[in-house]
Amino acid sequence: MVVWTRLALILILCVIQDGVMSRNTTKTNFRQKRLFSIFNIVTFKNDPCTTTGAGNLGGTCLDSTSCSSRGGTASGNCAAGFGVCCLFVVNGACSGDQTITQNCTYIRNDGYPAADTTADETCNYKFNRICENLCQIRLDFETLKTEVDATGACGTAADAVAVTSPFSSTANGFPPTVCGTLTGQHSKAPEGCTQYFTGESGSFQSYNFAGGQLLTKQNYNNCFRQVEGYCRLQIRESSVTTPDPFALSAPPTMAETTCQELSTLSFPSGIHSGYCGGALNTVDGSTDPVAQTSVPGSPFQVGLRTLETTLADLTGFSLDYKQIPCD
Numbered sequence: 001m002v003v004w005t006r007l008a009l010i011l012i013l014c015v016i017q018d019g020v021m022s023r024n025t026t027k028t029n030f031r032q033k034r035l036f037s038i039f040n041i042v043t044f045k046n047d048p049c050t051t052t053g054a055g056n057l058g059g060t061c062l063d064s065t066s067c068s069s070r071g072g073t074a075s076g077n078c079a080a081g082f083g084v085c086c087l088f089v090v091n092g093a094c095s096g097d098q099t100i101t102q103n104c105t106y107i108r109n110d111g112y113p114a115a116d117t118t119a120d121e122t123c124n125y126k127f128n129r130i131c132e133n134l135c136q137i138r139l140d141f142e143t144l145k146t147e148v149d150a151t152g153a154c155g156t157a158a159d160a161v162a163v164t165s166p167f168s169s170t171a172n173g174f175p176p177t178v179c180g181t182l183t184g185q186h187s188k189a190p191e192g193c194t195q196y197f198t199g200e201s202g203s204f205q206s207y208n209f210a211g212g213q214l215l216t217k218q219n220y221n222n223c224f225r226q227v228e229g230y231c232r233l234q235i236r237e238s239s240v241t242t243p244d245p246f247a248l249s250a251p252p253t254m255a256e257t258t259c260q261e262l263s264t265l266s267f268p269s270g271i272h273s274g275y276c277g278g279a280l281n282t283v284d285g286s287t288d289p290v291a292q293t294s295v296p297g298s299p300f301q302v303g304l305r306t307l308e309t310t311l312a313d314l315t316g317f318s319l320d321y322k323q324i325p326c327d
Helices: 064-069
Strands: 002-007 010-017 021-023 028-030 034-041 048-050 058-062 073-078 083-090 097-100 105-107 124-127 137-140 186-189 195-197 201-205 219-224 230-237 264-266 301-305 316-325
Touching (some): 048 073, 058 073, 064 083, 186 195, 195 201, 301 316
Parallel strands (some): 083 105, 097 124
Antiparallel strands (some): 002 010, 010 034, 021 028, 073 083, 230 316
């Protein structure tokens, strides 16, 4: 008889060979009953998985017992059926600090998907390291829309999303304080690249570009993972017309020395290191956007620095990028 029993991470295979007794007139054979137990230990990585509930949210592949003990909800199977896709969600009103202990945790406001209209409310979330060699935390803004001041300021007469870290030695190591319409964007902490893109080509925007208002006090890098065999990065204004895909200061394009005193996009093209005004161009006074390509050997980065004063009526940027093969 073969009995298969599946329990959590352990697959137990019990093989029982029944005793057989046969008699004849010349001899008697007796075969003792024997019991064989074979234990197969099934292990699997706690990889990301996709839940089966509404929205197909991301989860972590765990055994069912671990999912329950960690406060998660099983939503679909993974690891060929040996694990469950475990969803972690932090819900509810902002009352004291809430601690995030699991990777891929969703933070939702009270009453989501309805907006939380509570005035003068501060929500604090603390992220515990899940392992000793953890270097960064990435926040993906799946759906996030807050108020933004008409001048582009966050946290004064508007809402604010702020991140701090005890492991960052400088203020610029933190992601900038942001607000407005941030759906689809992300932020990484602590030091390094605040936004990080892995594709050979794609698009990226300044924070709250979808809301049509450039934010003040921004100082961060957008970084791009260099694909093997590619040596340069090219950027150009996106084809969108609303909001304006490039408006860092009043048009037209301004000289590089003037840009140093204004909100500036930095990019190592070898022609300009800083871009401002109303068009991505290196010609002073031009209103026509022109694609810019980095010099070989330079980092695949696009930086943004904005002023602390009012930036009313400036939209920020929306740029397309593509990597250029080595010659």
